[in-house]
Amino acid sequence: MVQKVAIIFDEIFLKHDPGNFHPEKPERLKIILDRLKDEGLKSRIEIFSPERATKEEILWNHSESLYHLIENTRGKGYFQIDADTVANEYSFDAACYAVGAQKTGLKLLFEEGFKYAFTLVRPPGHHAEKDRAMGFCLFNNIALAAHYAKNLYGIKRILIIDFDLHHGNGTQKSFYYTDEVLFFSTHQYPYYPGTGNYNEIGAGYGIGYTINVPLKAGCGNDDFIFFYQSLLKPIAFQYKPQLVLISAGFDCMINDPLGDFEVTLEGIARITELFKEIAYNFANGKILFTLEGGYNLKNLSEGIFTIVQKLVEEEVVYPFSEVSPTSYALDLFRKIKDMLTFKGIWDV
Ligand SMILES: [Zn+2]
Incomplete structure (x- = not known):
């Protein structure tokens, strides 16, 4: 069977509009679909x-x-939730469909x-906490994907990987006290939202x-890829996730107006x-991607195009890239490794 990627999209995602000068704008999805x-x-x-x-x-x-706070923004015109999170009259509906996606x-x-599935949704979700909408996010889409997987399909080990430039504080908080979800995040630090230190x-x-x-x-391709290959991979192979969920944020790419990373399509x-490779070994290949950030429109469309292209490649080849991490990355790797191996949980 020819492998296809399921794309989940609805026009309602274009109607959520935080205003003309807001970087998280409807055009983001239009350009991805066109590509x-x-x-x-x-x-x-x-x-x-x-x-x-x-x-x-x-x-x-x-x-x-x-x-109720989000539900009550319906029909109110522009409703400012915090300094950078805005709802219009369609945002509640868009947020409900983004979760439903x-x-x-x-x-x-599963059926x-x-x-592979990629949900092209707006508003994004990974900053949304139990009781708080923030950072352009209303409800936490990826966290709810994990809840669906647990409650509807009985999945017990879920790996969430968040490669958005920003730390997924909301997702982290949702699963901080459980081993049923392993949350792995690379992000610019110190930076918004302030959380996500290695400890x-x-x-x-x-x-x-x-x-x-x-x-x-x-941070460029070398340091970025290094942590996926040298830290995520060995841990994922010990955790053996039954499902892989990805918070896909393209603001980690070079020349993003909100970020300072220099990751290119090669890194993606x-x-x-x-x-x-992780999904193929443990999760019957299953991966669900959910769109988070990314504010350089060309990076967004090319980044997702690259992911889909990689997903549908016929051969199963997983070349290990040669990378040259910086001394900062090597030092950080040692600190994370010491912390995790000291606790005796992972062998890295
Ligand atoms: Zn972001």
């Missing part, structure tokens, strides 16, 4: 409409008060024979199941190969 429909990949994608998440499902990860994506993976490794049953890689401004391609 994916180009010749070459057109026959390798299939577009599906999302279901709408119910209130009960959203409350798996969020408080009733946050749900995760359910649809998982259904395609319809797809290996944040989970607590209680969750000790060792949160792994943060705080990288400096200027290399980590995608690794995601495939």
Whole structure:
């Protein structure tokens, strides 16, 4: 069977609009869709409409008060939630469908024979906490994907990888005390939202199941790929995830207006190969990607095009790139390794 990538999208995601000067704008999705429909990949994608998440499902990860705050933005015009998070009259509906898209994506993976799904959603989700919408995010889409996988498909070991430039504080908090979700994040640090230092490794049953890689401004392919190959890979091979979820943020790429990393398409391609390898070994190949940030439109469309291209490649080849990490990266690696091996959880 020719492998296709399921794309989950709905027009409602274009109607959520935080305003003319906001970087998280509807054009982000339009340019991605145009690129994916180009010749070459057109026959390798299939577009599906999302279901709408119910209130009960959203409350798996969020408080009733946050749900009502977002619900009450309906019909109010522009509603400022915090300094950079804005809702308009369509945002609540868009947010419910962005969560529901995760359910649809998982259904395609677990019931319809797809290996890969990419939910092209807005608003993004990884900053949203139980009781707080922030950082352009209203509900936490990827965290709810993990809840769907647990509650609908009985999945017990879920790996969430967050390669957005920013730390996924909301996702981290959702699963800080559990070993049923392993959260791995690379991000610019110190930077918004302020969390994600290497010593944040989970607590209680969750000790060792949160792994943060705080990288400096200027981080390029070598340091970036190094942590995926040398830290994520050995840990993932010990954890043996039954499902791989990816918070895909393209603001980690070079020349993003909100970020200072210098990752290129080569870096995105290399980590995608690794995601495939992990999923192929333990999760029947299943990967669900969810769009987070990325504000350079060309990087967004080319980044996702590259991921889809890598996913549908026929051969299963996982070349190990030669990388030359900086002394900063090597030192950080030692600190993370000491922390994790001291706790006796992972052999890195
Ligand atoms: Zn971001």
